[in-house]
Amino acid sequence: MTGAMRRRLVAALLSPLLARSLVCPRRRQTRLPPPGASATDMPEPCNVVLTTTNADFDSLAAACALASLWGHDERKSSVPTHVVLPRGALPVVQRFLAYHKHVLPLRGFKTIDGADIEALGVVDASSAARLGRSKQWLKVAETVHVYDHHMQGDSSKPREEDDLGAAATELVVEPVGSTTTLIVERLRSAGVRPSVPEATLYVLGIRADTGGLTYESTTARDAAALTWLLRCGASQAAIAEFGVERISETQREILSTALKDVRTETYRGVSIARVVCRTPDYVPGLAAVVEELLELTAADVMLMAAEHGNGVDLIGRARPSAVSVDLRDVMSSFGGGGHARAAAAAVPLDAVRSLDEGAQATLDACAALARDMVPPELTAQVIMTKDVVTISANATVADAHGTMKASGLKSVPVVDGNDDLRGTLKLNDVIRAEKKGNAAQKVRGIMRTQVASVGPETTVGELETILVTTVGRVPVITDSGRLLGIVTRTDLLRLRNYYSTLPGPSASG
Numbered sequence: 001m002t003g004a005m006r007r008r009l010v011a012a013l014l015s016p017l018l019a020r021s022l023v024c025p026r027r028r029q030t031r032l033p034p035p036g037a038s039a040t041d042m043p044e045p046c047n048v049v050l051t052t053t054n055a056d057f058d059s060l061a062a063a064c065a066l067a068s069l070w071g072h073d074e075r076k077s078s079v080p081t082h083v084v085l086p087r088g089a090l091p092v093v094q095r096f097l098a099y100h101k102h103v104l105p106l107r108g109f110k111t112i113d114g115a116d117i118e119a120l121g122v123v124d125a126s127s128a129a130r131l132g133r134s135k136q137w138l139k140v141a142e143t144v145h146v147y148d149h150h151m152q153g154d155s156s157k158p159r160e161e162d163d164l165g166a167a168a169t170e171l172v173v174e175p176v177g178s179t180t181t182l183i184v185e186r187l188r189s190a191g192v193r194p195s196v197p198e199a200t201l202y203v204l205g206i207r208a209d210t211g212g213l214t215y216e217s218t219t220a221r222d223a224a225a226l227t228w229l230l231r232c233g234a235s236q237a238a239i240a241e242f243g244v245e246r247i248s249e250t251q252r253e254i255l256s257t258a259l260k261d262v263r264t265e266t267y268r269g270v271s272i273a274r275v276v277c278r279t280p281d282y283v284p285g286l287a288a289v290v291e292e293l294l295e296l297t298a299a300d301v302m303l304m305a306a307e308h309g310n311g312v313d314l315i316g317r318a319r320p321s322a323v324s325v326d327l328r329d330v331m332s333s334f335g336g337g338g339h340a341r342a343a344a345a346a347v348p349l350d351a352v353r354s355l356d357e358g359a360q361a362t363l364d365a366c367a368a369l370a371r372d373m374v375p376p377e378l379t380a381q382v383i384m385t386k387d388v389v390t391i392s393a394n395a396t397v398a399d400a401h402g403t404m405k406a407s408g409l410k411s412v413p414v415v416d417g418n419d420d421l422r423g424t425l426k427l428n429d430v431i432r433a434e435k436k437g438n439a440a441q442k443v444r445g446i447m448r449t450q451v452a453s454v455g456p457e458t459t460v461g462e463l464e465t466i467l468v469t470t471v472g473r474v475p476v477i478t479d480s481g482r483l484l485g486i487v488t489r490t491d492l493l494r495l496r497n498y499y500s501t502l503p504g505p506s507a508s509g
């Protein structure tokens, strides 16, 4: 087989059309009609739980968990509950399904008559558009139950009503890391213990959407659900095998080309990288490629425009350090959605053409939106603490020790009568001087005169370099050397929003 043939074969295997037929085999043969009736005559009342199109692990796991919950719910268990994938699944999920579909309650879309649906479950979908052709069932089902964790705007407030919200007879949207968490919590309180393969799938769902409990959106509830699933016997061997995204040959080729083509610009301290990728056909699983790119390039924001036969897919990923960039907002301008740090949009071909733009122009517009979210970079004079504990160069070592004990500081700026910075006094030097019997000596004799300092206009990016590589406390001084304030690592941590609460300004620097 030549390389080109193999690539074509891989592309064919990855095409959503074929993926669907692999994932959702028709099962007509299992539904033998009773004597005297044809299959189509017989109503087959059922419940259906939908994944999203191109299902990820969270979507599949939440759907299977909800089907299990309903199977144990006396109000719903009088009819069977089927899980339907409206259109394909991510490659990593397809691989799991290839080994496990016989233990999951899956049914093909075409084997179900919409009129037979009593309860319809929708999981992990931020809009009805994510349901593909099964969107039509929203109108015919007796009840519609929506479970999701995609919040809108401010993460504390649930999203507004849309076509999906309007169809819902029950709408549960909560700020947790995965939809699977929401359903697993319900299984647990209903006393339903999952089978080992089910528990394994649910773990894969929680892991995928929380990055193995590392993403910013992860909550204690996700960790608690995961712990319970491990106690239910979820298989670490299967998690290790199926939880790892295996980048396909096609994805690997795109990754290596993208690494050469990626362009990074740093704007107000935030590095935004972008790359266009062109393929003849739609390639699933490009989000995994974008995640790899983010890791490999160390950019704060990575944006990819993937041009294929039917339009342009925009995919964005951001690190928590890009505090101000909300990719969900960026992608919503292109009709997409997702989370602040991970979002995507599918721009149809006609939209790309009517704008007279190719993938590059669409990508540039996307990058400009992200860039506009970055506020002016803060400077030392804005974030510094002005109320600084200082010691006079003429104070005695004993006095200085008293000041340091009272403030709890291990390093204090030394100033003269005009508040001009003269040096830094270290606690270790004070203690050493006292042990030598020099408690009455003047501070100027033991202070360090080589002091790293910055001007008031120094940006946070420059300060960060100094604070993490040199000293933990940097005095801010005027051109003439007068002490204005101090910036510490605590200020940096606060500014980066790593912790919601930190001790008062610079106190513990």
Ligand SMILES: [Mn+2]
Pocket (backbone or CB within 6 Å): 058, 059, 124, 149, 177, 178, 179, 209
């Ligand atoms: Mn999800």
